[in-house]
Amino acid sequence: MNSVREFQSARDYLNDSARFGGLLEGYRPREAQLRMADAVAEAIEARGTLLVEAETGTGKTLAYLLPALLSDGPTLVSTGTKSLQDQLFFKDLPMVLKVLGMARKAALLKGRANYLCPYRLELHQEEARFLTRETAEQMQVVAHWAGRTRTGDIAELKQLPEDAPVWPWVTSTADNCLGTECPKYSECPLMNARKEAQEADLVVVNHHLFFADAALRGEGVSELLPSANTVIFDEAHQLPEIAANFFGDSLSTRQVQELGRDALSEAAHSALDLAALNQTVAAVDKACQDLRLSLGEAERRAPWSEVQDSPAVVEAGTALLDALVDLEASLA
The missing domain is CATH 1.10.287 (Helix Hairpins)
Incomplete structure (x- = not known):
């Protein structure tokens, strides 16, 4: 087994089939992936800009995750959708961190509407008589889950669909959030997720959250995302349309x-x-x-x-x- 000292670059790790072989069936180094990893590492080192277009099967995720985790300073990785965000954080990142065997802290951060608001849950449980029967029943499912969840990410609760009528009652908006005056502030999943992101070496976000943060910064409002030395956009072809939604005006x-x-x-x-x-x-x-x-x-x-x-x-x-x-x- 090669020692950690011999592995100095992403290319070194990717060239070691033994390390990835136990985690990825049929793994073998690919020249296009190696070239991409080299280019990403060089762009990070030079604090430059890099645009990469690669075919399906190139292994783009490993080609940017390895250089990012081997670099100094925090990194933001932004994905096109929340489902890709979850896949990257729960599947790809743990594998890469295991291969590296290095102490790197990663965090997952989504928009406000993706997190349980304990205060609003408690408030509307007390007012359940004003809810429809379906919403009241869903409220009980959420309450049972709330006692077990560590993150408060509503994507964990697979029993309820994304458009379940209960979600607006148990999540917050920028308008109805009480902030530091909330009696449940210390146990707020959103605030805890933001705190973890501030302390992480790599934070996984999505394009909508990234541009929501950029729009707020432009208005002089406190930012949602931590500062980063490196920003990586996965599925970058979606950026123009999403950016236009946040920085443009539309009328139908x-x-x-x-x-x-x-x-x-x-x-x-x-x-x-x-x-x-x-x-x-x-x-x-x-x-x-x-x-x-x-x-x-x-x-x-x-x-x-x-x-x-x-x-x-x-x-x-x-x-x-x-x-x-x-x-x-x-x-x-």
Whole structure:
């Protein structure tokens, strides 16, 4: 058996089939994986930027985990989905850490909605009579699990689906979290997960949480994630769309149509001329439908630059703007 001293790089470890052979059936070194590991290590050392595209079966996860864990300073690894996040943390990372035989602390961190809020659980258990029968029954399942869980990560509770109606009652939002004033603050799974992340050598997050943190930092709000020397994005092709959701503004024709319906609903409680407002809202609704039709295929997704000069789109867009000006005048 080679001594630890002889293994100085990720390539050294990957070249040792004996180390991985007992953990990965049929393991053998692959040149593409070795080259990727070298490139990742060099980028970390130089504090540079590296973009890697590799075929399925290359072994990308090992090629970036080994250099990251062998490097100095904390690392953030961001995945495309929560399921990949769990696979990386519970399957891949333990294997790599076992191979390395080194003391490295890893942590898993998800968004707020993924953690049990003990305070809200207790609060709504006392008010169970106000819940539906289904939600009240699910509340008891959550309460039983809450007494056993160490992490409070709701993904542990496989008995309940992700869209179970009980989850909003037993998790928190930024608006209803009491923070340090919460009587259950010391046992809060979210705060404990963040504390572990601050102390870890490698933290596994997901793209949505990463950009939520970046957006908060841009607004001067305290960050969600710890600082890191290295950031690795797995499934990086998803980044543009996710980043746009956090840093861009969007407006759909459905939202515009909802504005019209909301205006009619509010007008029913006032002295507004409902007949005239109905006509204005109907014009907005028709203009929205015409704009959608002018874009072509119903499920089409394309850059605005591809359609902005189309005569049909220009005409429909102008008609919608005119209809919205009329609606604004009516509401004023």
